[in-house]
Amino acid sequence: MALSNRNPQPITIAQPKSPVSEAYRNVRTNIQFSTAVNGARTLMFTSSVPEEGKTSTATNVAVVSAQAGKRVLLVDADLRKPQVHHRFQVSNLDGLSTVLIRERSLEECVIASRVPNLFLVPSGPIPPNPSEMLSSRMFVDFLQHCADEYDLVMIDTPPVLSVTDALIVSRQTDGVVFVVNALKTNRNLARQAVAALEQVNARVLGVVLNRVQQRDRQYGYAYSYYYASEEKLSM
Numbered sequence: 001m002a003l004s005n006r007n008p009q010p011i012t013i014a015q016p017k018s019p020v021s022e023a024y025r026n027v028r029t030n031i032q033f034s035t036a037v038n039g040a041r042t043l044m045f046t047s048s049v050p051e052e053g054k055t056s057t058a059t060n061v062a063v064v065s066a067q068a069g070k071r072v073l074l075v076d077a078d079l080r081k082p083q084v085h086h087r088f089q090v091s092n093l094d095g096l097s098t099v100l101i102r103e104r105s106l107e108e109c110v111i112a113s114r115v116p117n118l119f120l121v122p123s124g125p126i127p128p129n130p131s132e133m134l135s136s137r138m139f140v141d142f143l144q145h146c147a148d149e150y151d152l153v154m155i156d157t158p159p160v161l162s163v164t165d166a167l168i169v170s171r172q173t174d175g176v177v178f179v180v181n182a183l184k185t186n187r188n189l190a191r192q193a194v195a196a197l198e199q200v201n202a203r204v205l206g207v208v209l210n211r212v213q214q215r216d217r218q219y220g221y222a223y224s225y226y227y228a229s230e231e232k233l234s235m
Contacts, residue, residue, distance in 0.1 A: 040174030095124030
């Protein structure tokens with residue numbers, strides 16, 4: 001479900017009736033089932049390495065969750081290579097980094113998207129010390145404040161094996177959605193990333209298998225499928 005540079009916005013906005021958008025709605029529904037038991041409200045999206053579709057998955061699942069009536073906050077916690085502001089074409093002058101250094105409040109940094117019920121906190125300026133900022137008490141308090149104000153808080157982070165940021169954030173969230181690219185993900189790296197998450201006691205809710213080809217259908221699109229935690233990485 002990769003997006004082209006010419007059309008960076010989420011496909012669930014650009015083509016809401018497409019088969020790909022419907023696949024994201026199926027992913028949303030399955031995530032809802034996974035979180036229903038423990039009432040998880042803060043969800044982190046990550047992958048093993050870059051370019052596996054974690055940001056596309058986070059942004060599109062956020063869109064369809066808002067379209068279903070949930071009050072959703074999408075937070076860009078990738079303080080190294082942020083993308084959320086590009087996908088929604090909003091300013092990145094203020095955001096998570098400016099909240100964490102107390103230059104702005106959460107309320108000052110929240111941006112209402114064009115999608116009703118969907119709100120954004122971009123990354124803000126890239127800081128010199130992302131890991132330290134995400135390890136701070138300010139970040140814990142930030143997430144709690146977000147969870148108090150919104151039905152769902154979805155957090156895009158860097159890949160697990162690239163830097164320590166995702167492992168840090170995973171310990172502060174109710175659950176992790178792990179994204180795998182069916183066309184390029186190395187299985188050993190994916191298993192290594194999930195093992196790293198489990199070592200820090202992160203709750204891996206399930207796996208989104210991205211860009212699954214459906215050649216036997218009339219559409220030439222790639223689809224996503226969601227596998228609950230008990231099925232994850234049985235490949």
